[in-house]
Amino acid sequence: MECDLNGHKSNSTYFSDLDNARTDLMVDVFKKMLLGTRRESGTWPYLPLGAVVSIFRREIKPFAKYNIKSKIIGWDGKWLFVVSRFELADSAHTCAISISKYVFKLGRKTIAPQDALKQCGLWSPEVEAKGREGRKKVQGLMDLDQLEEEEF
Numbered sequence: 001m002e003c004d005l006n007g008h009k010s011n012s013t014y015f016s017d018l019d020n021a022r023t024d025l026m027v028d029v030f031k032k033m034l035l036g037t038r039r040e041s042g043t044w045p046y047l048p049l050g051a052v053v054s055i056f057r058r059e060i061k062p063f064a065k066y067n068i069k070s071k072i073i074g075w076d077g078k079w080l081f082v083v084s085r086f087e088l089a090d091s092a093h094t095c096a097i098s099i100s101k102y103v104f105k106l107g108r109k110t111i112a113p114q115d116a117l118k119q120c121g122l123w124s125p126e127v128e129a130k131g132r133e134g135r136k137k138v139q140g141l142m143d144l145d146q147l148e149e150e151e152f
Contacts, residue, residue, distance in 0.1 A: 022049075026082075036119055074132065078103055081102075083097065
């Protein structure tokens with residue numbers, strides 16, 4: 001049921017696969033922050049997804065095995081950016097690339113990604129520099145808010 005009329009993985013199914021892959025990544029990386037915030041405040045922080053942009057490069061045929069590799073690529077004062085690649089298992093060819101942006105929330109309060117990284121013991125000046133560099137790579141794709149005001 002995941003195939004489209006062209007006989008390959010339907011583009012819409014990539015997003016449910018991404019949900020699972022990104023959740024695994026975010027829980028693994030930010031486990032200390034999630035648990036620590038819960039202990040301190042009595043409330044669980046949450047990580048709503050703000051946007052996803054995907055580029056489809058090559059088809060995934062029915063029953064083909066593929067892997068999703070996700071990593072945090074950068075952040076700014078509000079958003080954390082995750083890049084995910086769908087790769088064919090037998091060749092590592094990239095089939096799709098997705099960029100997602102998350103925000104950390106505790107009630108209505110926003111937790112800066114840098115603060116979340118610090119709570120997990122993952123922040124350093126080198127990590128900060130890599131985060132700035134990664135943010136530049138996704139800037140154009142993720143600044144879609146300006147289209148909200150566009151007349152269609």
